[in-house]
Amino acid sequence: MEAKNKGKIIIFLSTGVLTLGIISSNIKIGYGYTKNHKDFRNENLSDTTITEIIYNTTQEVNKGPMKSSGKVAYITIDDGPSKYTDRIIEILDKYNAKGTFFMIDRNMKSYPEQVKNIVESGNTAGFHSVSHDIHKLYKKNISAKEEFDINRKTFYDITGQESSLVRLPYGSKPYTPSESYKALVDANYKVWDWNVDTEDWKSDSNKILENVKMYSKNEDDIVVLIHEKKQTVESLDKVLKYLSEQGYELLPISQSQDPKNFWIGNLYK
Ligand SMILES: [Zn+2]
Incomplete structure (x- = not known):
């Protein structure tokens, strides 16, 4: 042990x-x-x-x-909220699981009820920028931080709550300059990357499950990257069933825990 x-x-x-x-x-x-x-x-x-x-x-x-096998899976859902958010939450609930939603600003504004549902259902909310564009995010050292500040305000206006969890579009490496990363850390943002890329944006639901099996192999602590897409919703039941059977506890990321990312280098065993 x-x-x-x-x-x-x-x-x-x-x-x-x-x-x-x-x-x-x-x-x-x-x-x-x-x-x-x-x-x-x-x-x-x-x-x-x-x-x-x-x-x-x-x-x-x-x-x-x-009971705990010590294995934990954080299901992280990017690019929403969307028309799929409520269904994703339902499927998570079926497995007594909670996830972490990294949301884009304009989508929070388009789907405020889904933002509220994320919070009220006990899932975790985090942010995924305004522009989703690396050229804008890293134009100045402070640009990414400023985009997440806007996310925070939008989220607060909808829910009255705060979050400091963020996911950089395309990950914090290789695109994020160290000055931009440092500006986020200095502003107390917690940057989260992943170690299980389902590649769901370019895969069908069977391939998504195969990717989960392949990339989670030998890892006890996994951060699973999915997106709010049709094929992802179709695969989610199978993915959660598989992870549960493998003994993973399916937990939301908490605001207080240390982040896992490519800069810290704590994503892999
Ligand atoms: Zn994204």
């Missing part, structure tokens, strides 16, 4: 012990307060030793939704 997984389990166990401790003490305080409290106070909690709690918690770790 990798060190990071051990860490996760230790944190989980500690939380479990703490929670049980709090529940246990609350029950003692509330004992006799209502019949329900009395009924709920069973011998399991009050007479359980710490060792037993840890053992039982470990059993819980090994089954059910908390």
Whole structure:
């Protein structure tokens, strides 16, 4: 088991012990307060030793939704929102999964209800520029940063929320000059690239699945790049089914986590 997984389990166990401790003490305080409290106070909690709690918690770790193979897949959806957004969210939900949508400014303005749906359904929102044009994005060192500032304002106007997650069109290498990248980091933007390119824009739905299989091989932490396209929506069910079967947890990117990108060089094992 990798060190990071051990860490996760230790944190989980500690939380479990703490929670049980709090529940246990609350029950003692509330004992006799209502019949329900009395009924709920069973011998399991009050007479359980710490060792037993840890053992039982470990059993819980090994089954059910908390089970973790340590494999994580971040499904990232570029170029929307679009008429496909709601359907993508539905398919993600079917697999109890959430994704991360990197959105283009004019599309947020054209599909504000879809922007709201992304947020309200618990998926993560990020930005994908105004121009989607490398000549405009890198005209000045500050140009890309300024485009994402515009994205932020548009997103805030629609949802009242903030995001600092961004994906550069065509990736942060080789097109992004170091000065442009630095300007984004200095402005606290978190730049995300990918390590599983489905090449969905030029593939049919079977080929998309094949690409996922090929590029995810031997990687435990994958950032999957898809776009809001017809063939992608057609393949998504199969792709998510495959990744679930391979033991990947399908998680949204969180605002607080460190980004993975070509500059940091932390996308591959
Ligand atoms: Zn794009």
